[in-house]
Amino acid sequence: MSTNKQRLHVAVGVIRDGDGRILITQRAKHAHQGGLWEFPGGKLEADEPVQQALARELAEEVGIQVQTATPLIKINHDYGDRHVLLDVWSVTAFSGQASGCEGQAMRWVNVEQLQEFSFPAANVPIIAAAQIPHYYAILEGRSADDALNNCNKILASGAKLLQFRVKSLPIADLQNVFEQVSQLCRQQQVSLLVNADLPVDTANAQGLHLSSRALLTCNERPNGYRWVAASCHNLDELRYAEALGLDFAVLAPVQATASHPDAAPLGWQTLTELLEHINLPVFALGGLGRQDLDRALAAGAQGIAGISAFLSDD
Numbered sequence: 380m381s382t383n384k385q386r387l388h389v390a391v392g393v394i395r396d397g398d399g400r401i402l403i404t405q406r407a408k409h410a411h412q413g414g415l416w417e418f419p420g421g422k423l424e425a426d427e428p429v430q431q432a433l434a435r436e437l438a439e440e441v442g443i444q445v446q447t448a449t450p451l452i453k454i455n456h457d458y459g460d461r462h463v464l465l466d467v468w469s470v471t472a473f474s475g476q477a478s479g480c481e482g483q484a485m486r487w488v489n490v491e492q493l494q495e496f497s498f499p500a501a502n503v504p505i506i507a508a509a510q511i512p513h514y515y516a517i518l519e520g521r522s523a524d525d526a527l528n529n530c531n532k533i534l535a536s537g538a539k540l541l542q543f544r545v546k547s548l549p550i551a552d553l554q555n556v557f558e559q560v561s562q563l564c565r566q567q568q569v570s571l572l573v574n575a576d577l578p579v580d581t582a583n584a585q586g587l588h589l590s591s592r593a594l595l596t597c598n599e600r601p602n603g604y605r606w607v608a609a610s611c612h613n614l615d616e617l618r619y620a621e622a623l624g625l626d627f628a629v630l631a632p633v634q635a636t637a638s639h640p641d642a643a644p645l646g647w648q649t650l651t652e653l654l655e656h657i658n659l660p661v662f663a664l665g666g667l668g669r670q671d672l673d674r675a676l677a678a679g680a681q682g683i684a685g686i687s688a689f690l691s692d693d
């Protein structure tokens with residue numbers, strides 16, 4: 380039981396260099412979770428603000444001075460012998476040359492290489508959060524032309540993660556549009572997830588996106604996909620997605636939205652509270668634009684998901 384165990388608050392930095400590589404270090408053999416790889420960081424001192432602890436730990440452990448850090452994800456994990464709250468920050472600007480100041484092994488690795496290292500169990504969702512971007516574009520369209528036009532706008536926005544959810548096409552058009560979209564995504568190195576409700580051949584996709592209804596009919600994580608995500612509307616659905624071991628979720632609607640006028644918006648406060656209970660990257664969806672990213676990050680979200688959010692120039 381974790382009830383009378385103290386929760387250890389730990390500041391953790393996912394440090395990225397100019398080439399997008401991430402810094403990992405190896406925990407000392409004798410330490411808790413010893414010998415495993417980690418993102419540098421350490422325990423908060425009494426009454427120490429988390430960003431101050433982050434700056435101090437990263438200076439002590441790897442000799443860098445943090446210039447810009449944004450919240451990435453918070454993980455609550457009970458190891459049995461210790462309960463940790465990993466308060467993970469994305470460090471995107473720093474000064475100094477990183478080195479293992481405590482004699483620990485250190486590597487700069489590409490995000491896809493993170494899979495090759497053994498991390499503590501609590502790190503699984505941190506690694507997913509580090510590998511996926513802050514924007515998740517949802518592709519819809521009333522016709523084949525409309526869908527392809529929207530796809531081009533989304534790609535021009537710079538989005539690198541896309542869900543194919545073109546629901547109203549005749550079946551013959553659907554597969555054809557999907558193949559064109561998957562080719563465009565491949566050319567531009569965009570990760571493509573297919574909505575599981577669509578009857579398309581998903582061989583060319585990197586992932587599957589489950590509606591909340593499809594999520595609740597799954598007994599295990601669908602096999603064979605690099606990414607599996609789900610749409611959620613409440614804490615139970617988020618918990619179910621986490622328990623299945625999905626990579627990320629979308630939570631909606633955060634604000635009022637014309638596409639779902641009957642759904643009551645959660646609001647930022649409820650979003651923040653729900654995300655405190657979940658160890659999963661979660662995109663905020665519904666009535667939001669790309670300009671809401673900072674607010675979503677501050678609420679503990681991975682970023683912004685949207686349909687129309689990626690169709691305008693701003």
Ligand SMILES: Nc1nc2c([nH]c(=O)n2[C@H]2C[C@H](O)[C@@H](COP(=O)(O)OP(=O)(O)OP(=O)(O)O)O2)c(=O)[nH]1
Pocket residue numbers: 389390391410411412416417418419420421422436461463465499500501502
């Ligand atoms: N820094 C860091 N800690 C992690 C990660 N994953 C994970 O489960 N942890 C756990 C291991 C430890 O129980 C705890 C971090 O505590 P720590 O012992 O490293 O703290 P510290 O740097 O202040 O070390 P010390 O002063 O006590 O030597 O969080 C991670 O990626 N980075």
Ligand SMILES: [Mg+2]
Pocket residue numbers: 419420421422440
């Ligand atoms: Mg440490």
